[in-house]
Amino acid sequence: MRFNFTFRKAQPNTVNHEGAPAFTLTPQLELYAAVATAALSDQFYEKADTRLARLRELVARNDPTFVAQLAVYAREQMYLRSVPLVLAVELARLHRGDNLVSRLVARIVQRPDEITELLACYAQVNQRTGVKTLNRLSKQLQKGLAVSFNRFDGYQLAKYDRAGAVRLRDALFLVHPTPRNEAQQALFNQLVAGTLPTPYTWETELSALGQATYATQEERTAAFQEKWETLIASGKLGYMALLRNLRNILEAGVSAEAVVEVCAALSDRAAVARSKQLPFRYLAAYREVKALQNGHVSAVLTALEDAISYSAANLRGFGPETRVVVACDVSSSMQTPISPRSKVLLYDVSLVLGMLLQSRCQHVTAGMFGDTWKRISMPRGPVLRNVDEFYRREGEVGYSTNGYLVVRDLRQRQEVVDKVMLFTDVQLWNSNADGGTLAQEWAEYRRTVAPQARLYLFDLAGHGTAPLDVRAEDGVALIAGWSDKVFGVLEALDNGGSALTEIEAIEF
Structure with a gap:
């Protein structure tokens, strides 16, 4: 996994789930x-x-x-x-x-x-x-x-x-x-x-309201509105509870003052740091709120943008001298929920992590790949809005996994970059039947265009193979996970370590 700068060829020793050569x-x-x-x-x-x-x-x-x-x-x-x-x-x-x-x-x-x-x-x-x-x-x-x-x-x-x-x-x-x-x-x-006192939680309060009998629907709505406003003012809602109940809170018709408190709590830098939320949680909340017809939606969306920005405040990006490519896999296999009860897809995780990194880089080319590779210019900063824009345009590149086209495009343009970041399930293959592979394109790009370039495979599925030999291939590393913590690995890699460096340093 250490970066080496002598060129050598490695032969695939297995196939991935698509039957493509893999390591x-x-x-x-x-x-x-x-x-x-x-x-x-x-x-x-x-x-x-x-x-x-x-x-x-x-x-x-x-x-x-x-x-x-x-x-x-x-x-x-x-x-x-x-x-x-x-x-x-x-x-x-x-x-x-x-x-x-x-x-x-x-x-x-x-x-x-x-x-x-x-x-x-x-x-x-x-x-x-x-x-x-x-x-x-x-x-x-x-x-x-x-x-x-x-x-x-x-x-x-x-x-x-x-x-x-x-x-x-x-x-x-x-x-x-x-x-x-x-x-x-x-x-x-x-x-x-079995005699432990029933704990007082916001869930027990709402559950009691839900089991009560009301003369009219208006009376029931008013009861929930009052309860949500009381809970918001009390500070008893934890950060995750607030994030997951934004839709319920707005649909309850809480007051403008309560919404101001909600937005302040969501975008509190210290609270965000303590909450340890995975980045895609903000996207899930963003989509739930965005679907509502409510005058407070724009304020809450802005608070969520602030929150995800704070969540990655310590993410070490790259300055204007570092040329970065961020490529997100939008293939069919990425359209899979991360769990049976979740609306969040692996594709969403790819886009959130990709846009988080893009927001921290000053010289960056972003895009998505499927049948084809397409560059998409996005403003730095609005992570969640950029994710939604990518999501809206996913059909423009098709649904195969031709990740090799990202590097081929760089080679054909003779474009020198320092870091190529692929956010993918790593089950890359070639649907064009032209013989191209990521391993071949990367070796040729490093040989003819950018010998110093490094390729980072952000593995979002963990199926156990890679399209290049990450153990020995020049300038290639594999990083895995759904948390913004994956970016902490970059520093170890740049200092001659590996994706395992932080793990092996743990003492207990």
Whole structure:
């Protein structure tokens, strides 16, 4: 993965899901890419159970310490919840002889419902049916979960004590945490008895309103309007709750004063930083609001633009001396939801990350590729508006995956650039049957036009192959994930490191 500047040829050693020549990744890179893009839901080329089986197989092929470091990186830097638990469970099955697993579990379990999710995953992976079959729990998992239990207070335990394959009460009996003091023992007793006080949350307030009886629809609407205004003024809505309920808030007809407060909260720089939202969450909210017929829509859209800009405030872009190409894959396989309940597509993630990077660069060419490659000039700054403009024009290039055309265009123009960024699922192929490949075009471009150029493949799907040999190919790197944290890898690459440098530096 280190950049080398001697030209050499590497031959493909596999094919991708389209049957095109491709290169395998190292076990570390493949696991990293699979984890960073895992929603553990069905994707265009791969079903959820297939992805889970591949994750388990890759854990067995990697060093246990690296797997633990990757789990921490996924939880703390990429804000993923489920896949770090899968890694911990699989490590517990394979690794013995030290306290690596217990330390990992204690670090990645940050909410009470992750205790029960981890136990449900443990049951599935070890083919256990029913809570009673979990009584032979891994000792290291048990120790790590005990530490986690001691971290949570009564409010957190009550809030996340939900029905499911494993309840928190079941987990308490399985883990046997030693209470820190008498007060915590009392909490554990309440959890067992089912007498923890119902936590006060904005959800419980709205739920109570929804179950009430109203004489007229107008009375019901007025009740929700008043409740939303009260919640907004109280500051009890967390940032994610506010972001996900913008449509409900505006449809409730809240006052202009309340909308001003909403916009101020959304675009509060410190609140944005604390919220740790994935960039595409802002796009999902933007689209929900934009579809409304409401006089406050423009103000809220502006606040969302400010918010996503602040979310990437630390993103290190490039100055006017660095010539950058940002190319977004709009092929059919990218038109796949990131999870079954989400309206966000891999294509959306590609465009958001691409436009975020474009907003931080001063000398940039942006465009999209499918059957063809098309350059599209966009103003710097309005990330979400630019994404919508790309989305509106997607049909102009078709739906194949001819990524090689991006580099061929540069070569034919004899245009010298420093960095080429491809946001894609990396399942590139040639629908034109002219024999061109990205590997061939890149080698020729570097040989005849820009020997110093670097190619970055931003892998948004993690299927385990690449169209070039990222282990040895000149000036090529693979970066994976849906978070703006992917751009933090660029600095490591420029300093002679790899996409794995930040992961391998994690200590715990």
